[in-house]
Each structure stands twice: as structure tokens, then as C-alpha cells.
Amino acid sequence: MSQSDKERKRITVEIYNRSYTIVGQEEPHHIRMVSNLVDQKMREIHESNPALDVSKLAVLTAVNTMNEYIKLKEECAELINYIEKIEKEDDD
Amino acid sequence: MSQSDKERKRITVEIYNRSYTIVGQEEPHHIRMVSNLVDQKMREIHESNPALDVSKLAVLTAVNTMNEYIKLKEECAELINYIEKIEKEDDD
Numbered sequence: 001m002s003q004s005d006k007e008r009k010r011i012t013v014e015i016y017n018r019s020y021t022i023v024g025q026e027e028p029h030h031i032r033m034v035s036n037l038v039d040q041k042m043r044e045i046h047e048s049n050p051a052l053d054v055s056k057l058a059v060l061t062a063v064n065t066m067n068e069y070i071k072l073k074e075e076c077a078e079l080i081n082y083i084e085k086i087e088k089e090d091d092d
Numbered sequence: 093m094s095q096s097d098k099e100r101k102r103i104t105v106e107i108y109n110r111s112y113t114i115v116g117q118e119e120p121h122h123i124r125m126v127s128n129l130v131d132q133k134m135r136e137i138h139e140s141n142p143a144l145d146v147s148k149l150a151v152l153t154a155v156n157t158m159n160e161y162i163k164l165k166e167e168c169a170e171l172i173n174y175i176e177k178i179e180k181e182d183d184d
Contacts, residue, residue: 015151022152026159034162038154058150059107060114062130065157067118070126072164079171086178 015039016054041065107131108146133157 011028012021013035042061103120104113105127134153
């Protein structure tokens with residue numbers, strides 16, 4: 001087993017009543033937390049759209065999460081701009 | 093139509109060969125960009141896991157995106173801490 005193989009962890013989680021084996025470098029507790037958030041979001045979207053099948057529900061969950069990711073990325077970029085601005089002022 | 097109804101936009105997008113009607117306050121071009129990112133990520137995950145059915149593929153796409161969202165949220169929190177620290181130093 002190579003060093004990089006050793007670093008890859010394999011964990012099984014349950015999301016919306018199905019099992020998934022996730023392989024990655026993240027810690028198991030982190031993967032479980034992320035999976036619980038996805039499960040929770042799928043159930044929330046199901047509450048407001050009970051007619052959706054599981055794959056549509058999962059795609060809309062992904063769209064929803066991606067939307068929040070993009071908005072957060074913009075917020076992060078603004079924070080970085082702000083830091084650069086105040087660091088430049090400190091230098092002057 | 094109330095003010096809040098007026099602000100809600102309805103747009104149809106195609107993700108992984110299926111149509112979705114998305115209702116929300118975001119601009120259509122933003123929803124299209126987010127949907128394209130989800131479509132792209134589903135195709136990437138399919139490339140490395142061709143045996144997955146669409147709903148598993150979509151759930152793993154959501155997990156993947158949620159993981160990146162959580163990591164970005166941590167980075168954002170660090171930036172905020174850093175800003176608070178330098179602003180406090182400026183006050184002293």
C-alpha cells in the first residue's frame with residue numbers, strides 16, 4: 001500500500017435511505033457530518049416538493065448547495081479584497 | 093401578485109439530460125451558471141464511476157459540493173478572525 005493509498009479513507013454512510021461508500025482523504029467524522037447535511041437538505045426539499053423522485057431531489061439538492069457555495073465564494077473574495085485594502089493602508 | 097411573488101423568478105434548466113424548473117430570487121443567468129456547474133460535476137463523477145445510477149450520481153455530487161462548501165466556510169471564518177485581529181491591533 002503506497003503512502004497515498006494509506007491516506008485515502010473508505011467510509012460507508014446512509015443518505016436518504018441508501019448506502020454510499022465514500023473514498024477520500026477527509027476524516028470519517030467530517031464525511032459523516034457532510035452526508036448528514038445532504039440527507040437533511042434532501043428531506044427539506046422533499047417536504048416542499050413531495051412529488052419529486054429521488055434523482056430529481058438529489059439534483060436539486062446539489063443545485064441548492066452549489067448556489068450557496070458560489071455565494072459564499074463571492075463573500076470570501078470580498079473579505080480577501082478587504083484584507084488587501086487594509087494591509088495596503090497599513091503599509092502607506 | 094405581492095412584492096415577494098414578483099421577486100421570485102421561474103426558470104427551466106437542463107441538468108444531466110433532464111429538465112428542472114427552478115423558482116427563486118436569483119437572476120436567471122446565475123441559476124444557469126449554477127446548473128451548468130452541477131451538470132459538469134455530475135459528468136465528472138460519472139467518468140470515474142460509470143456504474144452509478146443517476147440518483148446515486150446526484151447524491152454524490154451533492155456530497156462533493158457540500159464538502160467544498162464546508163471547507164470554504166472554514167476558510168471564510170479564518171479570514172473573518174484575521175480581519176478582527178488586525179482591526180483590534182489598529183485600535184490599540
